[in-house]
Amino acid sequence: MNRHRFLARFFALSVSLLLLAACGNNPPKQAALPSSATVLALGDSLTQGVGAGQGQDYPSQLAQITGWKIINGGVSGDTSAQALVRLPELLKQKPDLVLVGIGGNDFLRRLPEDQTRANISQIISTTQAENIPVVLIAVPQLSVGALFGNLSDSPIYQDLAKQHQVPLLEETWAEILGDNSLKSDQIHANAQGYRRFAEKMAAFLQHEGFR
Numbered sequence: 182m183n184r185h186r187f188l189a190r191f192f193a194l195s196v197s198l199l200l201l202a203a204c205g206n207n208p209p210k211q212a213a214l215p216s217s218a219t220v221l222a223l224g225d226s227l228t229q230g231v232g233a234g235q236g237q238d239y240p241s242q243l244a245q246i247t248g249w250k251i252i253n254g255g256v257s258g259d260t261s262a263q264a265l266v267r268l269p270e271l272l273k274q275k276p277d278l279v280l281v282g283i284g285g286n287d288f289l290r291r292l293p294e295d296q297t298r299a300n301i302s303q304i305i306s307t308t309q310a311e312n313i314p315v316v317l318i319a320v321p322q323l324s325v326g327a328l329f330g331n332l333s334d335s336p337i338y339q340d341l342a343k344q345h346q347v348p349l350l351e352e353t354w355a356e357i358l359g360d361n362s363l364k365s366d367q368i369h370a371n372a373q374g375y376r377r378f379a380e381k382m383a384a385f386l387q388h389e390g391f392r
Contacts (some may be wrong), residue, residue: 210390211314212342218249221276221306222320223264227354228255230329230375232365237372242379247392252276261300262285268304272311274326278391279308280382282318282354285368289323298337305345315347323357325379332359340373348389353381 212316214220216240222228230238231252240251254271255310256263264283272279281304287297308315311317322335332355357363370378386392 226257232369233372
Protein backbone atom coordinates (compact mmCIF):
# COMPACT_ATOMS: atom_id res chain seq x y z
CA MET A 182 0.00 0.00 0.00
CA ASN A 183 1.50 3.35 -0.97
CA ARG A 184 1.87 6.18 1.48
CA HIS A 185 -0.92 8.35 0.02
CA ARG A 186 -3.47 5.52 0.15
CA PHE A 187 -2.47 4.71 3.73
CA LEU A 188 -2.90 8.32 4.81
CA ALA A 189 -6.30 8.54 3.09
CA ARG A 190 -7.56 5.44 4.87
CA PHE A 191 -6.12 6.62 8.19
CA PHE A 192 -7.87 9.96 7.77
CA ALA A 193 -11.22 8.30 6.90
CA LEU A 194 -10.95 6.00 9.91
CA SER A 195 -10.13 8.92 12.21
CA VAL A 196 -13.15 10.90 10.99
CA SER A 197 -15.44 7.89 11.50
CA LEU A 198 -14.22 7.43 15.07
CA LEU A 199 -14.74 11.11 15.83
CA LEU A 200 -18.30 10.96 14.47
CA LEU A 201 -19.06 7.90 16.58
CA ALA A 202 -17.68 9.62 19.65
CA ALA A 203 -19.80 12.70 18.95
CA CYS A 204 -22.92 10.58 18.61
CA GLY A 205 -22.11 8.92 21.92
CA ASN A 206 -22.15 12.33 23.64
CA ASN A 207 -25.70 13.11 22.49
CA PRO A 208 -28.35 12.64 25.17
CA PRO A 209 -30.55 9.58 24.62
CA LYS A 210 -33.85 10.20 22.90
CA GLN A 211 -37.07 9.75 24.85
CA ALA A 212 -39.25 6.70 24.38
CA ALA A 213 -41.94 7.28 21.75
CA LEU A 214 -45.49 7.47 23.08
CA PRO A 215 -48.19 5.23 21.58
CA SER A 216 -50.91 6.72 19.41
CA SER A 217 -53.33 6.09 22.30
CA ALA A 218 -51.20 8.10 24.76
CA THR A 219 -52.66 10.39 27.40
CA VAL A 220 -50.76 13.61 28.09
CA LEU A 221 -51.37 16.00 30.98
CA ALA A 222 -50.78 19.70 30.36
CA LEU A 223 -50.34 21.31 33.78
CA GLY A 224 -50.42 25.07 33.99
CA ASP A 225 -52.33 28.31 34.42
CA SER A 226 -54.30 30.57 32.07
CA LEU A 227 -51.90 29.98 29.16
CA THR A 228 -52.73 26.30 29.40
CA GLN A 229 -56.43 26.81 30.08
CA GLY A 230 -56.62 28.96 26.96
CA VAL A 231 -57.76 32.35 28.25
CA GLY A 232 -58.12 34.71 25.30
CA ALA A 233 -59.38 32.13 22.80
CA GLY A 234 -62.59 30.25 22.15
CA GLN A 235 -63.52 26.74 23.16
CA GLY A 236 -61.26 24.16 21.58
CA GLN A 237 -58.65 26.76 20.66
CA ASP A 238 -56.47 26.32 23.74
CA TYR A 239 -53.05 24.81 23.12
CA PRO A 240 -53.84 21.37 24.64
CA SER A 241 -56.84 20.98 22.31
CA GLN A 242 -54.79 22.05 19.30
CA LEU A 243 -51.90 19.80 20.32
CA ALA A 244 -54.37 16.89 20.48
CA GLN A 245 -55.45 17.66 16.91
CA ILE A 246 -51.84 17.60 15.72
CA THR A 247 -50.67 14.50 17.60
CA GLY A 248 -53.81 12.39 17.91
CA TRP A 249 -53.10 11.94 21.62
CA LYS A 250 -55.60 12.55 24.39
CA ILE A 251 -54.48 15.79 26.04
CA ILE A 252 -55.85 16.60 29.50
CA ASN A 253 -56.11 20.35 29.99
CA GLY A 254 -54.88 20.83 33.54
CA GLY A 255 -54.69 24.60 33.27
CA VAL A 256 -56.41 26.85 35.83
CA SER A 257 -56.41 30.60 35.29
CA GLY A 258 -54.65 32.44 38.10
CA ASP A 259 -52.89 29.39 39.47
CA THR A 260 -49.51 29.81 41.10
CA SER A 261 -46.89 27.08 41.23
CA ALA A 262 -48.01 26.25 44.77
CA GLN A 263 -51.62 25.77 43.68
CA ALA A 264 -50.60 23.63 40.71
CA LEU A 265 -48.52 21.47 43.06
CA VAL A 266 -51.58 20.91 45.27
CA ARG A 267 -53.71 19.89 42.26
CA LEU A 268 -51.11 17.57 40.78
CA PRO A 269 -51.77 14.32 42.75
CA GLU A 270 -55.42 14.21 41.70
CA LEU A 271 -54.49 14.84 38.07
CA LEU A 272 -51.87 12.09 38.13
CA LYS A 273 -54.60 9.59 39.03
CA GLN A 274 -55.54 9.75 35.33
CA LYS A 275 -52.24 7.94 34.61
CA PRO A 276 -50.80 10.23 31.93
CA ASP A 277 -47.94 8.96 29.78
CA LEU A 278 -46.32 12.41 29.78
CA VAL A 279 -46.73 15.65 31.74
CA LEU A 280 -46.12 19.08 30.21
CA VAL A 281 -45.35 21.56 33.02
CA GLY A 282 -45.88 25.24 32.24
CA ILE A 283 -46.32 27.18 35.48
CA GLY A 284 -44.82 30.18 37.24
CA GLY A 285 -46.19 33.17 35.37
CA ASN A 286 -48.57 34.17 38.15
CA ASP A 287 -45.76 33.80 40.69
CA PHE A 288 -43.80 36.38 38.70
CA LEU A 289 -46.79 38.70 38.32
CA ARG A 290 -47.44 38.58 42.07
CA ARG A 291 -43.74 38.94 42.81
CA LEU A 292 -43.68 35.84 44.98
CA PRO A 293 -40.27 34.77 46.30
CA GLU A 294 -38.28 33.13 43.53
CA ASP A 295 -36.95 30.40 45.81
CA GLN A 296 -40.52 29.33 46.59
CA THR A 297 -41.43 29.19 42.89
CA ARG A 298 -38.29 27.20 42.15
CA ALA A 299 -39.03 24.78 45.01
CA ASN A 300 -42.65 24.28 43.95
CA ILE A 301 -41.80 23.55 40.32
CA SER A 302 -39.01 21.26 41.44
CA GLN A 303 -41.50 19.34 43.60
CA ILE A 304 -43.95 19.12 40.69
CA ILE A 305 -41.25 17.50 38.57
CA SER A 306 -40.08 15.18 41.37
CA THR A 307 -43.62 14.08 42.20
CA THR A 308 -44.30 13.25 38.55
CA GLN A 309 -41.01 11.45 38.05
CA ALA A 310 -41.66 9.39 41.20
CA GLU A 311 -44.62 7.92 39.28
CA ASN A 312 -42.24 7.02 36.41
CA ILE A 313 -43.90 9.59 34.17
CA PRO A 314 -41.64 11.72 31.93
CA VAL A 315 -41.82 15.50 32.16
CA VAL A 316 -41.33 18.29 29.66
CA LEU A 317 -40.73 21.66 31.27
CA ILE A 318 -42.01 24.83 29.57
CA ALA A 319 -40.12 28.07 30.19
CA VAL A 320 -42.21 31.12 31.09
CA PRO A 321 -41.17 34.77 30.57
CA GLN A 322 -40.02 36.76 33.58
CA LEU A 323 -40.94 40.30 34.56
CA SER A 324 -38.49 42.86 33.22
CA VAL A 325 -38.29 46.41 31.90
CA GLY A 326 -38.01 44.97 28.40
CA ALA A 327 -41.30 43.13 28.86
CA LEU A 328 -43.08 46.48 28.90
CA PHE A 329 -41.98 46.95 25.28
CA GLY A 330 -42.70 43.40 24.15
CA ASN A 331 -39.11 42.19 24.56
CA LEU A 332 -39.70 39.09 26.65
CA SER A 333 -37.18 36.57 27.90
CA ASP A 334 -37.54 33.38 29.89
CA SER A 335 -36.86 33.26 33.59
CA PRO A 336 -33.49 31.53 34.17
CA ILE A 337 -34.98 29.24 36.81
CA TYR A 338 -36.31 26.94 34.07
CA GLN A 339 -32.88 26.16 32.66
CA ASP A 340 -31.66 25.45 36.19
CA LEU A 341 -34.59 23.13 36.92
CA ALA A 342 -34.31 21.31 33.60
CA LYS A 343 -30.64 20.66 34.26
CA GLN A 344 -31.27 19.65 37.88
CA HIS A 345 -33.97 17.12 36.99
CA GLN A 346 -32.61 16.14 33.56
CA VAL A 347 -35.84 16.94 31.72
CA PRO A 348 -36.38 18.46 28.24
CA LEU A 349 -37.02 22.20 28.26
CA LEU A 350 -39.09 24.06 25.67
CA GLU A 351 -37.55 27.54 25.65
CA GLU A 352 -38.40 31.00 24.31
CA THR A 353 -41.74 29.89 22.88
CA TRP A 354 -44.14 31.80 25.11
CA ALA A 355 -41.66 34.71 25.07
CA GLU A 356 -41.82 34.79 21.26
CA ILE A 357 -45.61 34.49 21.09
CA LEU A 358 -46.37 37.01 23.82
CA GLY A 359 -43.93 39.44 22.22
CA ASP A 360 -45.97 39.45 19.00
CA ASN A 361 -49.12 41.58 19.10
CA SER A 362 -50.70 39.59 16.27
CA LEU A 363 -50.63 36.46 18.45
CA LYS A 364 -51.99 38.04 21.66
CA SER A 365 -55.48 38.66 23.00
CA ASP A 366 -54.10 40.98 25.71
CA GLN A 367 -50.77 41.75 27.36
CA ILE A 368 -50.36 38.34 29.02
CA HIS A 369 -52.51 35.92 27.00
CA ALA A 370 -52.35 34.47 23.53
CA ASN A 371 -55.19 34.44 21.01
CA ALA A 372 -56.29 31.40 19.02
CA GLN A 373 -53.45 31.89 16.52
CA GLY A 374 -50.95 32.21 19.35
CA TYR A 375 -52.11 29.00 20.98
CA ARG A 376 -51.94 27.28 17.60
CA ARG A 377 -48.37 28.49 17.17
CA PHE A 378 -47.50 27.17 20.61
CA ALA A 379 -49.11 23.78 19.89
CA GLU A 380 -47.17 23.50 16.62
CA LYS A 381 -43.88 24.35 18.29
CA MET A 382 -44.60 21.92 21.13
CA ALA A 383 -45.46 19.15 18.66
CA ALA A 384 -42.21 19.76 16.77
CA PHE A 385 -40.23 19.81 20.02
CA LEU A 386 -41.80 16.54 21.20
CA GLN A 387 -40.91 14.96 17.88
CA HIS A 388 -37.33 16.21 18.14
CA GLU A 389 -37.08 14.76 21.65
CA GLY A 390 -38.35 11.38 20.46
CA PHE A 391 -41.78 11.35 22.10
CA ARG A 392 -43.45 11.26 18.66
